[in-house]
Amino acid sequence: MISRFPIMLTRMLSWLVALVIIAGLQLAAPKAHAERIKDIGNFEGLRTNQLIGYGVVVGLAGTGDDSLDYATQGVKGVISRFGLTLPPGVNPALKNAAAVLVTAELPAFGKPGQRLDVTVSALGKAKSLRGGTLVLTPLRGADGEIYAMSQGNLAVGGLGVSGADGSQLSVNVPSAGRIPGGASIERAVATGFETSPSLTFNLAEADLTTALRVADAINLAFGDQRAKAQDGVSIKIAAPQGGEARIMMMGLIENILVKPADPPAKVIVNARTGTVVINGGVRISPAAVSHGKLTVTVKESPRIVQPAPFSKGETAVEPSSAITAQEEKNPMFLFKGGASLSDIVKAVNAVGASPSDLVEILEALKQAGAMKAELEII
Known part of the structure; x- marks a missing residue:
């Protein structure tokens, strides 16, 4: 028991140092954008x-x-x-x-x-x-x-x-x-995390940049190279043997703050409800847009035609149609280079475009190569 005391003391000191480093990172990181690792994924095998x-x-x-x-x-x-x-x-x-x-x-x-x-x-x-x-x-x-x-x-x-x-x-x-x-x-499910040579942390959403940032944050907190990003989802972490040591390490890892990568530029269109969602990554290259509406009106005004006296004719209905076409003259608006989400919203609101009009504008911008974003219709 006496011979194991230095080993136990060394391990406790290493965990304490890691805890202090994690606390320092949490204080220094910009909390407005950083998230805890536990909020962006979970450990493999630990599920319902x-x-x-x-x-x-x-x-x-x-x-x-x-x-x-x-x-x-x-x-x-x-x-x-x-x-x-x-x-x-x-x-x-x-x-x-x-x-x-x-x-x-x-x-x-x-x-x-x-x-x-x-x-x-x-x-x-x-x-x-x-x-x-x-x-x-x-x-x-x-x-x-x-x-x-x-x-x-x-x-x-x-x-x-x-x-x-x-x-x-x-x-x-x-x-x-x-x-x-x-x-x-009546029976517990064996997770196997106590004896496996390593642990795997899986991100909820695949992203290569976020996976690299999670691995770097873990290595920085523990002062070694125990975490390696395997792909855009999984981070492999070398773990000590024993359930207690692993639980302590996992608890420390879960509370490390990481700034996830910005999501890819995407426009989501719900074709059933007309809802359009544009994320903050969408940018517009220089482009001029003019969007107008053509309204065609058909008005039916049937007339009753009476026969002349003593002509033995019959009363008849004579159709009368009036067709008119009216096109709204909406002014052209200009998107400057690098237009942000707020710029898009202001321009669309200025011309009073409806959700269906907005979808048509965005589709045209994408076809023209002025919008570098994925257009997804659900």
């Missing part, structure tokens, strides 16, 4: 896992699945757990029970005994799950193994009622509900 199960909700006030086959089979399965069997060919009318799907998310480092919130959704014809109780249901992962068990009383925010004449009234969605803390974790 989706769980799902098939169960039965009982205790409903006549709003269940009635005689739905898979609801009946589910209730028979529940009854069989207690050694009871129904006579062959007998299917109970299950107005007070419903077949449901139960979903939950198992967080990283979830341990046996911890509680999870679950969502319960009707699978069949149940009108409402209000007042129901979920019977003990196993929750399985993508590998088919059971990781949690769920049971409890549902909290349903919706309401559904119906009258004898067939009229119905629904508020929100009464066929789905939640059980806060309704599942208990």
Whole structure:
């Protein structure tokens, strides 16, 4: 124990120095633009896992699945757990029970005994799950193994009622509900981060410049070359052995401030709603734009034509059309070289262009080579 004391002291001093350097970087960095590393990505393997199960909700006030086959089979399965069997060919009318799907998310480092919130959704014809109780249901992962068990009383925010004449009234969605803390974790997911030779940090959005800046910030904070950018998303970090040392290092890394690279110039157009979003990276080369509207009006003024007296003619309708065309004379506006987002907005507002007009202007600018940005239509 005495021989290990210098090693432990050296390690503690190295972590303390790293912590002081990180704190100094946070004070010196421009906080208006810098972000914590934990806010722009996460460590590989430390993620949530989706769980799902098939169960039965009982205790409903006549709003269940009635005689739905898979609801009946589910209730028979529940009854069989207690050694009871129904006579062959007998299917109970299950107005007070419903077949449901139960979903939950198992967080990283979830341990046996911890509680999870679950969502319960009707699978069949149940009108409402209000007042129901979920019977003990196993929750399985993508590998088919059971990781949690769920049971409890549902909290349903919706309401559904119906009258004898067939009229119905629904508020929100009464066929789905939640059980806060309704599942208990039975098995932990092995992350493997304790024994792997290195850790990988993945950015939420791929960017080569940001990946290099994250690696440089980690190396600067720890005073070595433990971090290397592998591509535009992943940063590989050499890690010490042991869970405690790795957790300490990861906690320090997550709080390092980094200034992400500016996003690429992009214009987003929502064709369904007419929404146009231009990010701050868009720049316009020198260009002159003139955008006008041509309005064509067709006016129908039919006339009644009366026959001359004693001519034995018939009253008739004579069509009369008037067609006019009017073109708005909007002034031409000039984009100077390097025009910014605010300049674009001012110019467009000055001519009163609508969102559809703005899309046409931006498309024309891109075709003319005056706008170096990606035009994405969603």
